[in-house]
Amino acid sequence: MNSSSVGAMVMVRLDAVKRNYSVGGQALVALDDVSFELPQGQFMAIVGSSGSGKSTLLNILGCLDRPDSGRYLLDNVDVSTFDDESASDFRNRRIGFVFQSFHLLPRLSVLENALLPRRFLRGPDEGLEQRAHALLQRMGLQRHLSHRPDQLSGGQMQRVAIARALLMKPALLLADEPTGNLDSKSAADVLALFTEVHASGQTVVIVTHDADVAARAQRQISLRDGKIEHDSAV
């Protein structure tokens, strides 16, 4: 394990997580007995060939899906038993998502997109507009606040998505192939931002096919047929 994470608090704990799908009446094992711990502040990449279970694992980590068996603890909370409403509230507050295809709302401005998590907030606003401005500035987008997504480059759209993902100060930042739709220069810029966000203390998990992207993480786990084939921390 990287020396910087020794002694850090455990942010994520997966114990014997299984996830099956039923395909044509047959059970397909998408995740098979997956266990690991992720210390707070670590930057981990999940790699593996197509169909190995990467997205299924990311969806479970992001509380978009639940294990069929096993346990998932995030920040000492057992989220594997949450109902849909508790899971979505928890997800909005504690998890930031960045997707390959950005998932921005086309009719909203850059600032409004970055502020989207506020719409799902139950309770006080907590100065989110000020925080969105600061994050967009950090992403180099201060001159684009009123632009619509179709007026931005791919790299700029992804930077808006990163600002949105960080708005609620998530415990966990998850990214699914975040550079997959970008040219090499924009991909390098976005990757540098992830590295910077991690350096500021954020726990980050990134799914990628790209060995160069994975090499930027502190730790890599590779999946094969739903099992952990290799964990660089072990």
Ligand SMILES: Nc1ncnc2c1ncn2[C@@H]1O[C@H](COP(=O)(O)OP(=O)(O)OP(=O)(O)O)[C@@H](O)[C@H]1O
């Ligand atoms: N909703 C679903 N219904 C049935 N089977 C599914 C479903 N989602 C995923 N699977 C199957 O589960 C296995 C793991 O899929 P998953 O999408 O997690 O893999 P992946 O590693 O993310 O692949 P890729 O790199 O192609 O995105 C695959 O065999 C896939 O076909």
